[in-house]
Amino acid sequence: MGGKYRITGNKYPRMRRPRRHGRLAFLAVASLAVLGVIGWGTLQLIDVFTGGEKASAAGAKTHCATGAAAKSAPAPASTARALPKxxxxxxxxxxxxxxxxxxxQTADELRKRGFRIGQVGNAPKEFDKKIKGAGLLLGPASALDTSLPVLGTQxxxxEHRTDTRKGTDLDLVxxxxxxxxxxxxxxxxxxxALTAPAQTPATPEKKGC
Known part of the structure; x- marks a missing residue:
């Protein structure tokens, strides 16, 4: 080769391709970003399909445990009314x-049914021919929720009524x-029925645990 570009000596210039380090670095970073996004998405999908089932199972176990605890809890004790015989x-x-x-006649029948009989006779003037209903049961205030209801079953x-008497005897007028x-x-x-203990309705048992 001659002229202006004539080569002299025994060394020749090397013709190298321009380096592409910048492009390679960009491709590497982009690849890592894509792999990261894919990995994160995969984890999210796994969590959706497995985590929800675990949460449901945990909720069901909690519900069953609560139901079992409620079932095993002792029922409140019921007590019968303390009424005299x-x-x-x-x-x-x-x-x-x-x-x-x-x-x-009435006193004899009450005696057959177990009651003690006291005075038998006509009612005092304050009641004579003044009780329009079937009768009047009269006793002290302490008998209102005890012996009066027992006699009332007969x-x-x-009508049930109380007065200021000192004894415990009852009057059937x-x-x-x-x-x-x-x-x-x-x-x-x-x-x-009067002396039976009150019963608490049982809670229906829920199935599914």
Whole structure:
């Protein structure tokens, strides 16, 4: 080669391609970013398909544990009402009607049913022919929720009333509407229901655990 570009000597210039370090670095960084995004997305998908099931299972276990604890908890104890038995109650039977013999007949029937009988006779003037219903059950204030309800099982339609008497005896004042005492089976059933303990309704058991 001659002229201006003539080569002299025994060395020749090397013709090298321009270096591409910048492009290679960019490609490497981009590849790493893509791999990172793919990996993160894969983890999210795994969490969606497995994490939700784990949470549901954990919630179900908690619910079952709560239900089991509630089921194993002891039920509240129920107590029967402390009411006196008929043989602990003394009844005065007083007739406030024009019909004769009612006081004795009623007293005899109450005696057969276990009650103690006190005075039997006509009602005092304050009650004589003034009780329009089946009868009046009269006793001290302490008997309102004890012995009066027990006697009331024998004459359900009678009025209950208290006064200032000092004793524990009760008065059964027969009214003009009186026909007879309650039939003994019905009276015994009412007395059983009166003294029975209150029952708490059981909570229905839930299935699925």
């Amino acid at each position: 008929p043989d602990r109650i003394t009844v005065n039977v007083l007739n406030a009607t024009p019909r004769g013999g009612l006081a004795k 004459l359900p339609d009678a 027969i009214g003009t509407g009186f026909k007879q005492l309650a039939p003994q089976p019905a009276a015994e059933k009412a007395l059983t």
